[in-house]
Amino acid sequence: xxxxxxxxxxxxxxxxxxxxxxxxxxxxxxAFPEPEYKTFCGDRSISQKVINTEESCIGNxxxxxxxxxxxxxxEITGYCDLYKECSALxxxxxxxxxxxxxxxxxxxxxxxxxxGMFLKGSSIVAAGLSYGGVVLLITxxxxxxxxxxxxxxxxAVGVALILVLVIAYRKFKD
Numbered sequence: 001x002x003x004x005x006x007x008x009x010x011x012x013x014x015x016x017x018x019x020x021x022x023x024x025x026x027x028x029x030x031a032f033p034e035p036e037y038k039t040f041c042g043d044r045s046i047s048q049k050v051i052n053t054e055e056s057c058i059g060n061x062x063x064x065x066x067x068x069x070x071x072x073x074x075e076i077t078g079y080c081d082l083y084k085e086c087s088a089l090x091x092x093x094x095x096x097x098x099x100x101x102x103x104x105x106x107x108x109x110x111x112x113x114x115x116g117m118f119l120k121g122s123s124i125v126a127a128g129l130s131y132g133g134v135v136l137l138i139t140x141x142x143x144x145x146x147x148x149x150x151x152x153x154x155x156a157v158g159v160a161l162i163l164v165l166v167i168a169y170r171k172f173k174d
Contacts, residue, residue, distance in 0.1 A: 009124050016128025021136050024108050028101050035093035041086035051080040061086075098147035103156055105140035109133040110160045117171045 003009070051057050054064040057080035066078040116130030137160075145153060 013124050013128045013131065016125065017132040017135055020112060020129065020132035021139060024105055024136055025139075028104050032097060032100055032104075034097055034101075035090060037090050040090035040093065041083055051082075052076050054078070056080070057082075095147055098144040099149070099152060102140055102144040102148060103152075105136055105144075106156055106160050109136040109140065110163055112136065113164055114167055117167060 051060055051062065052075075057064045060080070060082065062080040062082040063084040064078055065081050065084075067076070110133065112129045112133030116126045116128070116133065119126040119129065141157075145157075148156075
C-alpha cells in the first residue's frame with residue numbers, strides 16, 4: 001500500500017496534537033466550569049453615594065479598613081473595601097479549580113503518552129498521541145501549575161514522571 005506524502009502525514013500528526021489539546025481543555029472546562037468573579041462578588045458597582053463610615057460600609061457588604069495614614073483632624077478614618085471578602089472566596093475557588101483542572105489534564109497527558117508508546121499499526125497516530133501528551137503537559141503546566149500548592153505540584157508531576165519513565169524504560173529497552 002502506498003504511503004501518503006510526508007507533508008500529509010505531518011499535517012495529520014499536527015492535527016492530532018492540536019485536537020487532543022483543544023478537546024482536553026474544552027472537556028475540562030465543560031465538566032468543571034471555571035469560577036466566575038461575579039458569582040462571588042455580584043454586581044457591586046460603586047453606588048452614587050459615598051461610603052465613608054464603617055456602618056454604611058458593612059451595610060453595603062464591605063469591610064471597613066482603618067487608614068493608618070489618616071490625618072487626625074479628618075472625619076474619615078478609613079475606607080470601605082467592597083471586594084475584600086468576596087475576592088478571597090473567589091481566589092480560593094479559583095485555586096481549587098486550577099488544581100482539579102491541572103490534575104485531570106496531567107492524567108490525560110500521561111494517558112496519551114502511554115497510549116502513544118503502546119499503539120501499534122499507525123505510527124502517525126502513535127506519534128500524534130505522544131506529542132499531543134507532551135504539548136498538553138506543557139500548556140496545562142503553563143496555565144495552572146503556578147496556582148497549585150507546592151506539595152501537590154511535586155506529587156502530581158512526580159507520579160506522572162515516574163509512570164512515564166517506568167513504562168518508557170520497559171517499552172524501549174536497548
